[in-house]
Amino acid sequence: MGVRHQNCRSSSSGCFSIRYSTILTLAILSTSFYLFISPVRHVPEPFSWAAGQARFSGDLRDTKFPWNSLCFGQNYEKLKLAVFSKTWPIDAAPGGMERHAATLYKALAARGHEIHVFTVPSDRKPHLDIHEGNLHVYFAANDHGSVNCSLAFEIFNTINANGAFDYVHTESVSLPHWRAKMVPNVAVTWHGIWYEIMHSKLFEELLLNSQEVSPRPVGELQEAMPRLVDEIRFFPSYTQHICISNSAGEVLVNIYQLPQRNVHVILNGVDETKFVHDPEAGIRFKKTHGVPENVSLVMGVAGRLVRDKGHPLLYKAFSTITKTYAGVYLLVAGSGPWGKRYSELGPNVKVLGALNPKELSEFYNAIDVFINPTLRPQGLDLTLIEAMHCGKPVLTPNYPSIVGTVVVNKSFGYTFSPNVESFVEALKSVIRDGPKVLQSKGMACREYALSMFTATKMASAYERFFLCMKNTRFCQYPLPTDC
Ligand SMILES: *[C@@H]1O[C@H](CO)[C@@H](O)[C@H](O)[C@H]1NC(C)=O
Ligand SMILES: *[C@@H]1O[C@H](CO)[C@@H](O)[C@H](O)[C@H]1NC(C)=O
Numbered sequence: 001m002g003v004r005h006q007n008c009r010s011s012s013s014g015c016f017s018i019r020y021s022t023i024l025t026l027a028i029l030s031t032s033f034y035l036f037i038s039p040v041r042h043v044p045e046p047f048s049w050a051a052g053q054a055r056f057s058g059d060l061r062d063t064k065f066p067w068n069s070l071c072f073g074q075n076y077e078k079l080k081l082a083v084f085s086k087t088w089p090i091d092a093a094p095g096g097m098e099r100h101a102a103t104l105y106k107a108l109a110a111r112g113h114e115i116h117v118f119t120v121p122s123d124r125k126p127h128l129d130i131h132e133g134n135l136h137v138y139f140a141a142n143d144h145g146s147v148n149c150s151l152a153f154e155i156f157n158t159i160n161a162n163g164a165f166d167y168v169h170t171e172s173v174s175l176p177h178w179r180a181k182m183v184p185n186v187a188v189t190w191h192g193i194w195y196e197i198m199h200s201k202l203f204e205e206l207l208l209n210s211q212e213v214s215p216r217p218v219g220e221l222q223e224a225m226p227r228l229v230d231e232i233r234f235f236p237s238y239t240q241h242i243c244i245s246n247s248a249g250e251v252l253v254n255i256y257q258l259p260q261r262n263v264h265v266i267l268n269g270v271d272e273t274k275f276v277h278d279p280e281a282g283i284r285f286k287k288t289h290g291v292p293e294n295v296s297l298v299m300g301v302a303g304r305l306v307r308d309k310g311h312p313l314l315y316k317a318f319s320t321i322t323k324t325y326a327g328v329y330l331l332v333a334g335s336g337p338w339g340k341r342y343s344e345l346g347p348n349v350k351v352l353g354a355l356n357p358k359e360l361s362e363f364y365n366a367i368d369v370f371i372n373p374t375l376r377p378q379g380l381d382l383t384l385i386e387a388m389h390c391g392k393p394v395l396t397p398n399y400p401s402i403v404g405t406v407v408v409n410k411s412f413g414y415t416f417s418p419n420v421e422s423f424v425e426a427l428k429s430v431i432r433d434g435p436k437v438l439q440s441k442g443m444a445c446r447e448y449a450l451s452m453f454t455a456t457k458m459a460s461a462y463e464r465f466f467l468c469m470k471n472t473r474f475c476q477y478p479l480p481t482d483c
């Protein structure tokens with residue numbers, strides 16, 4: 001997910017001396033509080049975000065749903081923005097956070113805003129700065145190939161002196177918190193927070209370490225706690241916070257205790273012109289890759305084939321299910337250590353290797369249901385959203401970021417607890433429903449994705465956000481120019 005937080009020693013001193021066991025117990029207790037006790041409705045009620053809102057009018061800073069669900073019209077006010085991003089994609093390199101930054105800032109520059117990005121090339125090789133219309137990308141690397149903050153600020157100050165920036169945006173901690181403290185007009189987008197990482201590490205511990213011959217030390221889970229405490233302490237160094245899921249927004253308000261008015265939800269979008277519903281491309285793809293014509297259902301999984309992405313779970317669940325249902329077929333897009341194990345599963349599985357974005361769209365169109373078994377859903381997994389754009393329902397673990405924002409109800413797919421039994425049950429529901437029901441769920445997915453997860457909607461939500469930060473007049477919704 002590209003989450004690389006600064007480690008402890010760079011900020012608050014002595015944070016490693018915290019008693020892990022005490023904190024861990026507290027965290028588990030507070031997690032169970034939210035899971036079991038909160039439905040009783042103690043006061044004060046935990047703050048929560050909803051998936052969408054049809055009719056809203058008022059101040060956008062008070063919204064309790066993602067800004068993407070609103071429809072913003074065109075404005076003529078132009079912005080001058082500074083952006084800090086850990087890397088900038090060179091060529092078609094994949095990668096969640098940098099792809100997000102490039103999509104967003106190209107779109108904002110195309111809308112006439114002046115964008116200055118301080119970053120380093122993703123391939124860590126020397127490159128010339130980029131100046132394309134309103135988009136300016138400055139590569140300011142240190143010896144290790146990461147952003148040299150002093151150098152970036154030298155350039156920043158020169159540009160700022162020629163006309164002050166309206167706002168500064170950082171993708172995660174690309175602008176470190178001790179620097180952010182000195183920049184009042186700064187908004188940060190969190191692509192994954194330690195509270196979520198702790199949650200998934202807990203599940204990884206429960207699931208994977210019980211089955212391994214040489215389990216990883218439980219320390220990995222314990223290390224998450226001081227990181228979380230550190231994060232809660234330094235997050236207030238940033239003024240405005242943007243989350244990419246409703247659940248992360250809730251955690252920032254309820255657990256990190258940030259003022260609700262400074263926490264906003266803007267969901268990531270994917271290029272809706274690249275991921276489209278195209279059944280014929282799907283049929284061609286199946287022919288090309290030799291999917292037998294007599295299979296009853298094609299499931300698909302995509303991404304890096306590594307343990308953390310939940311492949312041990314899918315491997316077990318799928319080999320269980322094919323014992324009963326011989327007509328089920330699995331297409332695996334991607335590469336990694338688990339590829340070999342999948343190909344040993346027999347004639348019901350085909351491993352395709354890594355696919356380029358065009359092939360990936362055809363792949364989604366070839367399947368009946370998209371499976372994402374991830375055990376680390378920090379941030380929003382773009383593959384789920386891409387599959388939905390192609391009109392496919394999804395099957396995925398029930399992490400809060402997913403059920404609160406993506407698979408918000410049963411019409412979009414199936415969720416399961418991250419264990420083999422629950423996964424097998426969910427696969428059985430998919431098989432019982434069959435291709436017809438899956439198809440209609442897929443159409444509901446496509447409609448929802450188009451209303452929430454497009455690159456256009458994301459850019460227009462960010463544009464309005466920065467306009468609102470520059471001039472509170474734009475915080476009102478709807479404006480006469482809005483749709
Ligand atoms: C970062 O940039 C500053 C200013 O240009 C320079 O003096 C310093 O040596 C650089 N640091 C590294 C680690 O490259
Ligand atoms: C599909 O056909 C192949 C050979 O034509 C056969 O081996 C296989 O068992 C069939 N599968 C199903 C689910 O009928």
Ligand SMILES: *[C@@H]1O[C@H](CO)[C@@H](O)[C@H](O)[C@H]1NC(C)=O
Nearest residue numbers: 051052408409410411412448
């Ligand atoms: C599912 O959620 C979508 C989007 O919020 C909504 O339009 C739809 O009515 C919901 N369906 C059900 C069955 O609740």
